[in-house]
Amino acid sequence: MISILIPTYNYKVLSLVSAIHKQLEITNIEYEIRVYDDGSPNPEPENDGINNFKNSVYKKLEKNIGRTAIRNLMASEAKYDWVLFLDADVLPKNSNFIESYVKAISNNNCDVIFGGISYEEVRPIREKILRWKYGRAREAKSVTLRQKEPFFIISQNLCIKRSVFLQANTLLENHYGLDNFFSNQLKKMNTKVVHIDNPVIHFGLEENDKFIKKALKAVESTVILEKKELMDDDMRPIQKSYLKLKKLHLSSVFSLIISTFKTTMERNFNSKNPNLFWFDLYRLNYYIKLKKQHNA
Template sequence: MISILIPTYNYNVVPLVKALQGQIHLSQINYEIKVYDDGSTDLPEENEKLPAFQNTIYKKLEKNIGRTAIRNLMATEAKYEWLLFLDADVLPDTIEFLEHYTNAIKNNDYDVVSGGIIYDEIKPSQKQLLRWHYGREREAKSVDERNIEPYFIFSSNLLIKKQLFLEANTVLENYYGLDNSLSNQLKKMNAKVLHIDNPVVHFGLEENEEFIKKALKAVETTVILENKGLMDTNMRPLQKSYSKLKKLHLQHVFSAIISKFKKDMERNFMSEKPNLFWFDLYRLDYYIQLKKKHNA
């Protein structure tokens, strides 16, 4: 019934596979688990134990091909109609995690089922606070909140029909932040999306500096995809904010003001109380600079 697909890079996936195996035996579903390592530079020895688990395939790629390309490969090689994508650094929040998904398949006529994501309530070290705060405030949404913009999904916990995913997952280059592209494609295809309360807990927190770099990479990806005609210009909040500024011819005034506070912002992002509103402004300014560079 379900192919559970877990791409991984430099991460021990054994705890996640163990948790899933326990639930599979309780729910008695037809399943396979595929774990593909995307050319890890620091290959966890624990992952060598994965083939010992029932119906579990572990494949190591010699070369890193990127998040969307490896998902496309896994989807192509999956045997079942439904694909459950999970990131390596998550764990199901409840023992009924797989049961909730199988019930959603049986009782609804949808193409995509999104379970959501949450973060541990235990505060991490200061080096990871920006990522933790961002996740809890911007990603850990209730079902009602997610239904406001139903096509905005996270592939870190996503159940989707195989054929639909292969048609929607069109960008295979090794960019960062391509969930926005997948969301955009699903919207264009009028896919039927169901949001349910079935989260995973995200444990893999990047340190502040690394998270800022990734956030800016995601902004770069947005501009690249816009220029290629592969993403609408009104999907992300920063795109909508930019459009409002541009309409009023204020985008350059905005950047001039932000430039005076950038160093203060960057110090704040490393502090015990990172300001997410400032983080939004920081990324918006970067988006403006990229749009100016590309004459967009």
Template sequence: MSLEGYSILIPTHNYNVTTLVQTLVSQTSKIDTKIEIIVYEDGSSLFLSENASVENTANVTYIHKTKNIGRAGARQFLAEKAVFQWLLFLDADVMPVSENFISTYIATLQTENHKVICGGLAYEEEVPENNKRLRWYYGRDREAVSLEKRNKRNYFIVSGNLLVEKNTFFAANTNFENQYGLDILFGSRLKKLNIPLLHINNPVYHLGLDDNKTFLRKSLKAVESTLYFEQKGLIDDDQRALQKSYLRLKQVGGTSIFNFMLKKLKPIMERNFLSGKPNLFWFDLYRLQYYIELKKKHNA
């Protein structure tokens, strides 16, 4: 294993990564540093021939596995395959905002002594079609946050654009279950290991927007994962804003009345989430109500 260089690692599932790889190759070709790109096809059935074509490019490796092992497992596999000590994880459905995306990370490492660097996330200005607006509004409001806000929420992880030292990654990436909401778990592990994060302004656009129904379903799955990780002692019970809201309600004895009232409003809320003008405050309440029901169901 070589230390002097960078491994760009891209797990993909049913998404065309050719444009992303071409963009990265264009940027790395101008840099006098050893860089490899590895694309891992995680049980996909779509875009196989398109994605396989990237291996015809120098320093790009394409690996196709027929069994889907999920995000955490795919990243673990990629980290094990990586030649270099520094790993840049990118989601398949992102695109660098800056033409100096790669060089910015390299320059940062030359001046900063950190093992984890978060570049951040951005969303395009153009409003998408109605059936993808819930994901777009949520992303722009909750994920594409300023550098100042990210620094205040230091262990706020967006792993779709993350530079991490290999041994640090292995120490923090300890759960390979195929679940949603794993970024929270990764951030919690880094915090428990007392590994500081450096947030910088080097974002990627998140392009692959789920439709409203899919994102709503995934959001509730992420709530389930939160309780699951909490019960297993993998995250604190006050790590997410959702958990903190629950604890405040519980402190004043308001969980039952809140749950009762929100149940009646759920059909109205769900219609709103699938509309062209989703209300994110309602979305927070909706997920909180689901979390309360799960806590009650599991006597947590």
């Protein structure tokens, strides 16, 4: 009935597989678990134990092919019509995590089911505060809030028909922030997306500087995909904000003002209380600069 697909890279996933396997065994459904290591230079030895679990496969790729390509490979090799993608650095929040997805599949005529993302309540160390605060404010949304933008999904916890995923996951290049592209694809395909309260807890928090770099890389990806006409230019909040500024002929003025505060903002992002509104302005300013550079 369902294939659990977990790509990993330099990360221990035995505890995640154990938790998922335990839940699968009591649901009395047909299943498989596939864990593919994406060419880690030093694969975690404990992950070899995954092959000891029933209906489970642990495969190590010889070279790194990237996040979207490995997901495409896993979906292509999956046995069942429904696939559940989980990131390596998550754990189910609830003991009925698998059961909730099984019920949702049975009770809904849909193509995609998104259970949501959550974060720990306890604040992490200062070096990881920005990622934690961003995740809790922008990603850990209730079902009600998610239903307002039904096509926006986060692939850390994504249950989807195998055929729909393969049809939507057409961009196999290595880019950051491709969940936005994938969400855009689901919208273009007019897929039926159901949101349920069935989150995973995201534990793999990047340090502030690394997260900032990844966030800016995601902005770059958006501009590149727009110029290639592979993504709508009004899908995400950052795009909508830009279009408003452009309509009012204020994008250059905005960029000039925000640039004067760039150093102050970066200092704040590494503080004990980073300002997410400033983070939005910081990324929007970068987006505007890229749009001008690319003449997009």
